[in-house]
Amino acid sequence: MALRLVSDFDLRKDVLPWLRAQRVASAAAGARGGGPGVLENNYESLRILNVERNGNVIYTYKDNKGNVFFGLYDCQTRQNEHLYTFEKDLHVVSCSVNSDRTLLAASLVHSTKEGRKNELQPGSKCLTLLVEIHPVNNVKVLKAVDSYIWVQFLYPHVESHPLPENHLLLVSEEKYIEKFHIQVIQEDGSRVVIKDSGHLPRERVAEDFVWAQWDMSEQRLYYIDLKKSRSILKCLQFSADEKFNLMFEAPLDITLSDSGFKLVNFGCDDLQDQENLSKHLTLCVFTNHTGHGKTFTAALGSVDSHVTKGLTFLNLDYYLAVYLPGHFFHLLNIQHPDLICHSLFLTGNSEVVDMLPHSPLQSLSGSLVLDWCSGKLYRALLNQSYLLQFLWNTQLDCEKMAVLHCVLSCGGDRRFLEAKIIQWISENISACHSFDLIQEFIIASSYWSMCPETSNMDKLLPYSSVLTWNTEIPGITLVTEEIALPFMKVHSFKGYWEKLNSNLEYVKYSKPHLHYNNSMVRREWHSLISEEKTGRRRSMVYVKNILDNATKVISNLEARNLEPRLTPLFQEADNHQRLLMGLMVSELKDHLLRHLQGVEKKKIEQMALDYVSKLLDLVCQIMETSWRKHSLHPCVPHFSGRASAAEFKVFHIMTRILEATKSLFLPLPPGFHTLHTILGVHCLPLHNLLHYIDSGVLLLTETAVTRLMKDLDNTEKNEKLKFSIIVRLPPLIGQKICRLWDHPMSSNIISRNHVKRLLQNYKKKPPSSVIHKSSFSVEFLPLNYFVEILTDIESSNQALYAFEGHDNVDAKFVEEAALKHTMMLLGL
Structure with missing residues (x-):
């Protein structure tokens, strides 16, 4: 499957054996409450209650008398700990423990005789309790009301020393949220008790809301506030001190007054009714800069397949996974949502789609995913091996494009991934009709190797060779609508909020397309070459700086590649390619300096060098793979004899590389054109060779033609070849080359020039x-x-x-x- 779920926690494996051992130990000590077989009869009651920010899991179960047992699994030590036991038949609504494990907050309701939860008819009570658990001591009632209460301790970013004050959120079904301030003191060495438990200060955080979502990893509370039939999305940021700040508020063009009460990520949500699936499921994705809404409608496939209610969304860093078991699995590219081909859509009732659990999953902090039904905590990862295999098997261009980017975004051993993709490209180089495989690989791999390192680089570097995508994607209907950007007040500009504000400013002022392109390099390069032909050249200092940039790029590239090369590249000066790579470094550096605020100039210079070095390195990797695959000797091929099938294939690969880089105006390793020309002379009939030269596919270099004149004898066939080459050379090079050929034709040309x-x-x-x-x-x-x-x-x-x-x-x-x-x- 494209998504790999690695189990981090499993109630059956990580908790159940420990509970059984505890029971056996208690029975052996003569404790009352039954023997080791009791838990087997109450296995269904064991369930997860909450996963805290540090990854610790709180769980509960009932013994044969209905007593409620609270336990904690430490994800670091992988040990279990008993927290507290309520000796009453209660049903747990919500539970949370503070970071020091000294306080337990829990909301409970009385269970009916049949063992099911009381549905809170008038007169029933929901108790919210605060318990001292280090050691077990005092129990304080925080709330006793006729509605559900959810509890959550805050886990701010602090040092390892204990906090003198803890903060607890209480979320009420009566549409308000409160924050309790709980001070603790240490007594008798290790006892931690609540200070002044009779009076716990509290404050109202939010009220009159219909929807709230808790972001455990960043300690943020998102909620939708209803004000006179208007829906306003707000976000609060909680910090290490007792303050919380309103980070932003944005009016929504929707009304939610009749939509009911909904909480997201406040522990187990089994008390909330699951909405029925609509006939046609849609997902609306708002792009970060185009100001458009994109609605994807997916075909549901066969109606007789097994379906469990619930559409699942999982946050996977650069991707959002959306899936409905038995129907579809989508990986939506949220880094670049403007091109539909960068998202992977897998539809239908197939083995690919059907491998994920048939139960709703909840996305937690980072890449953690919780399956409430099975009691398993997973770490969700993109499955690189599956994606690489999928790349080989898929026939659709849109899926090749999507998977290529998906694989590269995974990180890991980038050299290994690039080698696997290059191997696939070499076998399928003509298989794509909608885009150029080599082009897309070079641009995408360079982008993904640079962007994760520096904030905002995603807007400044090109991420795709494709500008538009109009090809239909099977099973997916896309509707794009222009939307008005909501007015949003942002109150802080650090970290995440700085990035958010940058995106808002980008949209607000309709900034031009910021992705770097080589148009300026193209104009300047042609200008320098024209000056060279006419014998005029601007300031030598300017040209020297450009060539110095190229020297740094090649040194940077050689420092990364410690293995000897098979391909005979970098063995000549090739000033034209050096000018091109030096100009690209200069232009890219200026582009980054204009738009990257707060980054040192020296670091930006290194970024530009690294990026151009990466482009060249990818070309070298493709060449090395081709050279190795066809077992060519690590020397320039000879002109004698007929060209082998391997040389024909390598020549074809080099021609495709040249086509890919030429349209993007990317530099090539010095020596590339010489090698390409020599292979062309060896592989092609004369009329084809001359056609390739005249159309610009083969670029005659002084090194290649010099070798041609020296290595070929003066047979009639070779004389015709040499003359055809000489008359196509630029005058300056032609004058030099003619003197290497001792032949009347050469003397004639020299005489004519004289x-x-x-x-x-x-x-x-x-x-x-x-x-x-x-x-x-x-x-x-x-x-x-x-x-x-x-x-x-x-x-x-x-x-x-x-x-x-x-x-x-x-x-x-x-x-x-x-x-x-x-x-x-x-x-x-």
């Missing part, structure tokens, strides 16, 4: 009646006349010989080259 340079500013002189005879024996008047002009220009301007790469090229060389080329063309 003549072009000489005649650029040539002004025709009056014709001379005398033409000096050439030193050559060949009588060819047009050539003799042309050579005479070149000789005259050379003799009149010796400075022309100073240009780079002259290599003794002069009129004589031009004449010899012309004659050799003519003879070659004539076949003489």
Whole structure:
């Protein structure tokens, strides 16, 4: 299953054996109350009451006389402890123990003779008691009313020393919440008793509410307040002192006056009626910045499947799990809800959906999940092994996209996960039609490797290569409606509240899309390359800083990768790619500095380096996997012989990598283009090769062409290849390469370039009646006349010989080259 439930606590395994041992010990000591078989007859009464913030579990059971036993399971020591026993036949509504385990609060109602709870008819009582349990001493009545009461001790963030004062929330079915202040003192060394138990100060926290939810992990109380038919959502934050602060309030465009009374996460909720399932279940998710409401309607599948009432929601950090046993299981991406393809929708009565418990689960603090019915406490985790297997088996593009992000969000051994995903990509590289697998993997993996480390990075880095998704997802109907942003007062800006306020400001002022893109890098890179071609270059200090950024990226990358590489990358300078990666570091750093407030400049610089290094590392990983899979030698392939099937496949993978990075304008490791070109020359027929070069798929580098000229002999086929390559080179590189090829064609090209340079500013002189005879024996008047002009220009301007790469090229060389080329063309 996509969701893995790891048992942290089980009443049968962690409590029952201890209770039996206690009974056996009591029986052996001659204690009254029956032997060890008594508990077997009352097994059904054993149930969980509450899970406190520190993970400790409070449970209860009744003996054969109806006495109520309270116990605590310590999640750290994995030991059980007896807290208190009420020697009356009572039913427990709610229970909580303070962090020092010195006070027990409990709400109880009398049970009927049939053993069922009293349904609180007029005249019945609900007792809320406060008990000293270290040692068992005094019992104080806090409430004796005709309605249910729920109790919860506060667990603020404090040091390990005991608190002098405890705070207890009382939630009444009469729609009010009170807070009791309970001071304790220590007597006779270890006795802890209530100070002035006759007078416990209390204050009203909330009233006239219809719904409340307790956030145990952050000690927050959310409730909906009814004011003149208006529903206002409020949040209170409780701190270590006796104060509580109103953090925010937001009016809701709904009325809840007739919706009844509902509590969430105040212990076991078996006293509240479960609502009947509607015919069509819907879940409304409000996005964090688009200002839209998204309503997903899921198909319920076959009607004859076993269904237990209750739709379950589980908080899984970046995802919200929503499932109805036997019908559907959804993982909704709450980090980026704007694209439906980032959420995983599994529908139908299948083994995938049906593996979770067929009973409602309650999401507690962190990743804890409680199954009240079975008495089990789970830690909910995304099942990476299942998700990876699902990635291999699914045929739908939307599920491939969703699972890819889901796997990467899990964290853990990222290198291992990336290796598994790359293996899948290499086998399914052409299987997706809605998005580019390599593109999405590079962007998503870079995003998930950076965002968990720094707050607000999720808004600043691109998380997907896909901007829109219009493909239908089977079994899911999506309706998007524009909603008005509610007015919300936020009263604090620390931690969670700072993040919340940032999201609100983002929506309020309709900020532009903040995710980084390479548009600025693209423009600047093209500008620098254009300047290089024309021989003009802006400040050398500017260019040096950019290249220094690239050096830092490569050093950063090499420091992370200690194993020797199979692929022959990073073995040449490749200034164009270095310019690109250096520019990206510079632009990304500026982008983060603009939008990340309160983060040191040095740390931001490192973030930019890490991000660009990660992009390059992912390309290297794909290359390494491909190289290893096809057992290629850790050297550049040779031109001799026919290309192997493995080389064809690696060339195809490199071409797909190039396509993916080119549209996003991402840098490639230095040496990538050289290796790609050499494989292309080895694998492709000449006409295909030239088509790849002309369309920009293959980029001719000086290193690749130099090796081509040196390694290939001058057979007719190779001559044609070399000439076709040379004429496609940029002029500056072409002049260098021609000098490496000892061939009339090369001499011809060199001569043409030399003549072009000489005649650029040539002004025709009056014709001379005398033409000096050439030193050559060949009588060819047009050539003799042309050579005479070149000789005259050379003799009149010796400075022309100073240009780079002259290599003794002069009129004589031009004449010899012309004659050799003519003879070659004539076949003489």
